[in-house]
Amino acid sequence: MCLVLMDEIDKKIIRILQNDARTPFKHIAEETNVSRDTINNRFERMIQDKIISGTTIILDSKKSEDGLFAFIGVKTKMSDSDVVLEKIKEIPGICSISRAIGEYNIEGIFLGKSMEEMIQIKEQIKNISNILDVVVEVFVDSPLLCPKNFEFD
Protein backbone atom coordinates (compact mmCIF):
# COMPACT_ATOMS: atom_id res chain seq x y z
CA MET A 1 0.00 0.00 0.00
CA CYS A 2 1.33 3.41 -0.84
CA LEU A 3 0.05 6.28 1.20
CA VAL A 4 0.02 9.72 -0.31
CA LEU A 5 0.61 12.76 1.80
CA MET A 6 -2.18 15.26 1.91
CA ASP A 7 -2.09 18.66 3.53
CA GLU A 8 -4.89 20.68 5.08
CA ILE A 9 -5.85 22.28 1.77
CA ASP A 10 -6.21 18.89 0.07
CA LYS A 11 -8.32 17.62 2.92
CA LYS A 12 -10.54 20.67 2.89
CA ILE A 13 -11.09 20.32 -0.86
CA ILE A 14 -12.14 16.71 -0.35
CA ARG A 15 -14.42 17.53 2.56
CA ILE A 16 -16.20 20.23 0.59
CA LEU A 17 -16.56 18.04 -2.50
CA GLN A 18 -17.83 15.12 -0.42
CA ASN A 19 -20.77 17.31 0.48
CA ASP A 20 -21.33 18.71 -2.98
CA ALA A 21 -19.10 17.67 -5.85
CA ARG A 22 -20.34 20.58 -7.95
CA THR A 23 -19.05 23.26 -5.58
CA PRO A 24 -17.29 25.88 -7.76
CA PHE A 25 -13.52 25.97 -7.20
CA LYS A 26 -13.86 29.72 -6.73
CA HIS A 27 -15.95 29.05 -3.64
CA ILE A 28 -13.47 26.49 -2.27
CA ALA A 29 -10.68 29.02 -2.92
CA GLU A 30 -12.46 31.61 -0.77
CA GLU A 31 -12.98 29.08 2.03
CA THR A 32 -9.32 28.07 2.04
CA ASN A 33 -7.78 31.50 1.35
CA VAL A 34 -5.84 30.38 -1.69
CA SER A 35 -6.31 31.09 -5.38
CA ARG A 36 -8.75 29.34 -7.66
CA ASP A 37 -5.81 28.01 -9.68
CA THR A 38 -4.30 26.42 -6.59
CA ILE A 39 -7.56 24.54 -5.95
CA ASN A 40 -7.68 23.47 -9.56
CA ASN A 41 -4.06 22.24 -9.46
CA ARG A 42 -4.59 20.41 -6.19
CA PHE A 43 -7.71 18.72 -7.53
CA GLU A 44 -5.94 17.63 -10.73
CA ARG A 45 -2.96 16.42 -8.73
CA MET A 46 -5.16 14.30 -6.44
CA ILE A 47 -6.74 12.75 -9.53
CA GLN A 48 -3.28 12.04 -10.97
CA ASP A 49 -2.15 10.55 -7.66
CA LYS A 50 -5.33 8.45 -7.75
CA ILE A 51 -6.49 9.71 -4.35
CA ILE A 52 -9.64 10.88 -6.10
CA SER A 53 -11.12 8.40 -8.56
CA GLY A 54 -13.74 10.84 -9.78
CA THR A 55 -16.92 12.63 -8.86
CA THR A 56 -20.43 11.26 -9.10
CA ILE A 57 -24.03 11.97 -8.23
CA ILE A 58 -25.87 9.99 -5.59
CA LEU A 59 -29.09 8.57 -6.95
CA ASP A 60 -32.19 7.10 -5.41
CA SER A 61 -32.17 3.83 -7.34
CA LYS A 62 -35.94 3.37 -7.13
CA LYS A 63 -36.75 6.82 -8.42
CA SER A 64 -34.14 6.78 -11.16
CA GLU A 65 -35.70 3.56 -12.51
CA ASP A 66 -32.58 1.54 -11.93
CA GLY A 67 -34.36 -0.99 -9.77
CA LEU A 68 -33.66 -2.92 -6.62
CA PHE A 69 -30.47 -3.91 -4.89
CA ALA A 70 -29.69 -7.15 -3.14
CA PHE A 71 -26.90 -8.58 -1.05
CA ILE A 72 -25.49 -11.86 -2.22
CA GLY A 73 -23.50 -14.37 -0.21
CA VAL A 74 -21.95 -17.41 -1.88
CA LYS A 75 -20.37 -20.47 -0.33
CA THR A 76 -17.84 -22.46 -2.32
CA LYS A 77 -15.04 -24.82 -1.54
CA MET A 78 -12.04 -22.67 -0.61
CA SER A 79 -10.08 -23.82 -3.65
CA ASP A 80 -12.88 -22.85 -6.05
CA SER A 81 -13.54 -19.34 -4.84
CA ASP A 82 -11.33 -17.47 -7.35
CA VAL A 83 -12.80 -19.27 -10.36
CA VAL A 84 -16.35 -18.76 -9.11
CA LEU A 85 -15.67 -15.09 -8.40
CA GLU A 86 -14.46 -14.54 -11.98
CA LYS A 87 -17.69 -16.09 -13.30
CA ILE A 88 -19.96 -14.06 -11.03
CA LYS A 89 -18.17 -10.88 -12.10
CA GLU A 90 -19.35 -11.42 -15.67
CA ILE A 91 -23.04 -11.49 -14.76
CA PRO A 92 -24.80 -8.24 -15.69
CA GLY A 93 -26.22 -6.46 -12.69
CA ILE A 94 -23.35 -7.21 -10.31
CA CYS A 95 -22.28 -3.89 -8.74
CA SER A 96 -19.60 -5.02 -6.38
CA ILE A 97 -18.08 -8.39 -5.62
CA SER A 98 -15.38 -9.50 -3.15
CA ARG A 99 -13.70 -12.46 -1.64
CA ALA A 100 -14.94 -12.51 1.92
CA ILE A 101 -13.75 -13.80 5.26
CA GLY A 102 -16.80 -14.81 7.21
CA GLU A 103 -19.71 -17.17 6.76
CA TYR A 104 -19.58 -16.84 2.96
CA ASN A 105 -16.41 -16.79 0.87
CA ILE A 106 -17.81 -14.48 -1.78
CA GLU A 107 -20.06 -11.54 -1.08
CA GLY A 108 -21.35 -8.71 -3.15
CA ILE A 109 -24.18 -6.49 -4.21
CA PHE A 110 -26.23 -6.62 -7.36
CA LEU A 111 -28.90 -4.56 -9.02
CA GLY A 112 -31.98 -5.82 -10.84
CA LYS A 113 -34.60 -3.80 -12.69
CA SER A 114 -37.46 -5.95 -11.35
CA MET A 115 -38.11 -8.89 -9.04
CA GLU A 116 -38.10 -11.17 -12.13
CA GLU A 117 -34.70 -9.90 -13.18
CA MET A 118 -33.37 -10.38 -9.65
CA ILE A 119 -34.56 -13.98 -9.62
CA GLN A 120 -32.88 -14.50 -13.00
CA ILE A 121 -29.59 -13.17 -11.67
CA LYS A 122 -29.85 -15.44 -8.66
CA GLU A 123 -30.52 -18.44 -10.92
CA GLN A 124 -27.55 -17.53 -13.11
CA ILE A 125 -25.30 -17.48 -10.07
CA LYS A 126 -26.73 -20.76 -8.78
CA ASN A 127 -25.97 -22.37 -12.14
CA ILE A 128 -22.25 -21.73 -11.82
CA SER A 129 -20.54 -25.01 -11.08
CA ASN A 130 -18.81 -25.62 -7.74
CA ILE A 131 -21.14 -23.38 -5.75
CA LEU A 132 -22.32 -24.92 -2.51
CA ASP A 133 -24.87 -22.34 -1.40
CA VAL A 134 -26.27 -18.95 -2.44
CA VAL A 135 -28.09 -16.49 -0.23
CA VAL A 136 -29.82 -13.40 -1.59
CA GLU A 137 -31.27 -10.65 0.54
CA VAL A 138 -33.17 -7.80 -1.06
CA PHE A 139 -32.69 -4.21 0.10
CA VAL A 140 -35.98 -2.74 1.30
CA ASP A 141 -35.06 0.84 0.35
CA SER A 142 -32.39 2.50 -1.70
CA PRO A 143 -29.12 2.27 0.20
CA LEU A 144 -28.24 5.31 2.27
CA LEU A 145 -24.87 6.59 1.27
CA CYS A 146 -22.85 8.52 3.77
CA PRO A 147 -19.68 9.70 2.01
CA LYS A 148 -19.07 12.26 4.74
CA ASN A 149 -18.28 9.46 7.14
CA PHE A 150 -14.90 8.98 5.52
CA GLU A 151 -12.31 10.23 7.93
CA PHE A 152 -8.74 11.11 7.39
CA ASP A 153 -6.06 12.15 9.79
Place this chain on the structure above:
Amino acid sequence: MDLNKIDKTIITTLTTDARTPFRKIARELDVSPDTISNHFEKLQKLGVIIGSTVVLNTEKIGYTSIVRFGFKVKPTFSSEILSNIIKIPSIIVATKLMGEFDIIALGVIKDFNHLFKLRDEFVKMPNIEKVDISIWIKTMSLKSKYFII
Protein backbone atom coordinates in the same frame (compact mmCIF):
# COMPACT_ATOMS: atom_id res chain seq x y z
CA MET B 1 -41.55 8.44 -12.36
CA ASP B 2 -41.27 9.65 -15.94
CA LEU B 3 -37.78 10.67 -16.87
CA ASN B 4 -37.29 12.11 -20.34
CA LYS B 5 -34.24 12.15 -22.57
CA ILE B 6 -32.86 15.34 -21.01
CA ASP B 7 -33.18 13.91 -17.49
CA LYS B 8 -31.53 10.65 -18.50
CA THR B 9 -28.64 12.40 -20.22
CA ILE B 10 -28.07 14.60 -17.17
CA ILE B 11 -28.02 11.52 -14.92
CA THR B 12 -25.66 9.51 -17.13
CA THR B 13 -23.28 12.40 -17.65
CA LEU B 14 -23.10 13.47 -14.02
CA THR B 15 -22.70 9.88 -12.84
CA THR B 16 -19.34 9.71 -14.61
CA ASP B 17 -18.35 13.29 -13.81
CA ALA B 18 -20.48 15.27 -11.40
CA ARG B 19 -18.62 18.47 -12.27
CA THR B 20 -19.56 18.46 -15.97
CA PRO B 21 -20.59 22.03 -16.82
CA PHE B 22 -24.30 22.36 -17.70
CA ARG B 23 -23.15 24.25 -20.83
CA LYS B 24 -21.54 21.09 -22.15
CA ILE B 25 -24.60 18.89 -21.54
CA ALA B 26 -26.75 21.61 -23.11
CA ARG B 27 -24.64 21.65 -26.26
CA GLU B 28 -24.92 17.89 -26.62
CA LEU B 29 -28.70 18.02 -26.39
CA ASP B 30 -29.05 21.24 -28.35
CA VAL B 31 -30.94 23.02 -25.56
CA SER B 32 -30.05 26.00 -23.37
CA PRO B 33 -27.92 25.69 -20.21
CA ASP B 34 -30.92 27.02 -18.28
CA THR B 35 -32.98 24.04 -19.41
CA ILE B 36 -30.32 21.70 -18.02
CA SER B 37 -30.19 23.69 -14.81
CA ASN B 38 -33.99 23.51 -14.43
CA HIS B 39 -34.06 19.78 -15.07
CA PHE B 40 -31.23 19.23 -12.60
CA GLU B 41 -33.10 21.17 -9.94
CA LYS B 42 -36.29 19.24 -10.67
CA LEU B 43 -34.44 15.92 -10.32
CA GLN B 44 -33.10 17.08 -6.96
CA LYS B 45 -36.52 18.23 -5.78
CA LEU B 46 -38.07 14.89 -6.76
CA GLY B 47 -35.33 13.09 -4.86
CA VAL B 48 -34.01 11.22 -7.91
CA ILE B 49 -30.66 12.91 -7.40
CA ILE B 50 -29.89 12.92 -3.68
CA GLY B 51 -26.59 14.73 -3.91
CA SER B 52 -23.14 14.51 -5.37
CA THR B 53 -19.84 13.43 -3.96
CA VAL B 54 -16.22 12.74 -4.66
CA VAL B 55 -15.17 9.12 -5.10
CA LEU B 56 -12.04 8.39 -3.11
CA ASN B 57 -9.54 5.64 -3.56
CA THR B 58 -9.84 4.15 -0.08
CA GLU B 59 -6.46 2.43 -0.21
CA LYS B 60 -4.64 5.68 -0.92
CA ILE B 61 -6.08 7.34 2.15
CA GLY B 62 -5.16 4.55 4.49
CA TYR B 63 -8.08 2.15 4.48
CA THR B 64 -7.17 -1.48 4.01
CA SER B 65 -10.50 -3.23 3.56
CA ILE B 66 -14.23 -3.03 3.47
CA VAL B 67 -16.26 -4.71 6.18
CA ARG B 68 -19.81 -5.89 5.77
CA PHE B 69 -21.92 -5.80 8.91
CA GLY B 70 -25.20 -7.69 9.11
CA PHE B 71 -27.55 -6.77 11.96
CA LYS B 72 -30.42 -8.60 13.54
CA VAL B 73 -32.48 -6.12 15.52
CA LYS B 74 -35.51 -6.17 17.79
CA PRO B 75 -38.77 -5.69 15.86
CA THR B 76 -39.90 -2.06 15.26
CA PHE B 77 -36.44 -0.66 16.03
CA SER B 78 -34.88 -1.00 12.59
CA SER B 79 -35.48 2.58 11.40
CA GLU B 80 -34.12 4.09 14.60
CA ILE B 81 -31.06 1.83 14.56
CA LEU B 82 -30.42 2.50 10.87
CA SER B 83 -30.41 6.24 11.44
CA ASN B 84 -27.85 5.78 14.23
CA ILE B 85 -25.65 3.46 12.19
CA ILE B 86 -25.26 5.88 9.31
CA LYS B 87 -23.91 8.50 11.72
CA ILE B 88 -20.95 6.36 12.69
CA PRO B 89 -17.67 7.40 11.06
CA SER B 90 -16.31 4.87 8.56
CA ILE B 91 -19.76 3.50 7.72
CA ILE B 92 -20.24 4.43 4.10
CA VAL B 93 -23.49 2.75 3.21
CA ALA B 94 -26.38 1.18 5.11
CA THR B 95 -29.87 -0.03 4.37
CA LYS B 96 -32.73 -2.24 5.56
CA LEU B 97 -32.91 -5.78 4.28
CA MET B 98 -35.39 -8.58 3.86
CA GLY B 99 -34.02 -11.93 4.92
CA GLU B 100 -31.67 -13.27 7.53
CA PHE B 101 -30.49 -9.77 8.50
CA ASP B 102 -32.61 -6.69 9.13
CA ILE B 103 -29.93 -4.13 8.33
CA ILE B 104 -26.77 -4.31 6.26
CA ALA B 105 -23.94 -1.77 6.46
CA LEU B 106 -20.62 -1.42 4.71
CA GLY B 107 -17.72 0.25 6.42
CA VAL B 108 -14.11 1.00 5.59
CA ILE B 109 -11.43 0.01 8.08
CA LYS B 110 -7.79 0.89 8.57
CA ASP B 111 -6.73 -2.13 10.59
CA PHE B 112 -8.06 -4.68 13.06
CA ASN B 113 -8.06 -2.24 15.98
CA HIS B 114 -10.27 0.01 13.95
CA LEU B 115 -12.59 -2.92 13.21
CA PHE B 116 -12.83 -3.84 16.90
CA LYS B 117 -13.59 -0.24 17.78
CA LEU B 118 -16.38 -0.16 15.24
CA ARG B 119 -17.79 -3.43 16.47
CA ASP B 120 -17.76 -2.16 20.04
CA GLU B 121 -19.81 0.85 18.98
CA PHE B 122 -22.48 -1.47 17.61
CA VAL B 123 -22.41 -3.68 20.67
CA LYS B 124 -23.12 -0.60 22.81
CA MET B 125 -26.19 0.29 20.75
CA PRO B 126 -29.45 -0.86 22.32
CA ASN B 127 -31.89 -3.23 20.59
CA ILE B 128 -29.32 -4.86 18.35
CA GLU B 129 -29.53 -8.60 18.88
CA LYS B 130 -26.72 -9.83 16.67
CA VAL B 131 -23.90 -8.37 14.60
CA ASP B 132 -22.41 -10.51 11.86
CA ILE B 133 -19.08 -9.41 10.43
CA SER B 134 -17.47 -10.30 7.14
CA ILE B 135 -14.27 -8.81 5.78
CA TRP B 136 -14.18 -8.09 2.06
CA ILE B 137 -10.91 -8.55 0.27
CA LYS B 138 -10.04 -7.84 -3.36
CA THR B 139 -13.27 -5.87 -3.75
CA MET B 140 -14.16 -5.13 -7.32
CA SER B 141 -16.47 -2.22 -7.83
CA LEU B 142 -18.20 -2.48 -11.12
CA LYS B 143 -20.75 0.28 -10.67
CA SER B 144 -19.67 2.84 -8.16
CA LYS B 145 -22.50 5.32 -8.43
CA TYR B 146 -24.45 3.80 -5.58
CA PHE B 147 -21.59 2.65 -3.42
CA ILE B 148 -18.75 5.12 -3.74
CA ILE B 149 -16.26 2.31 -3.27
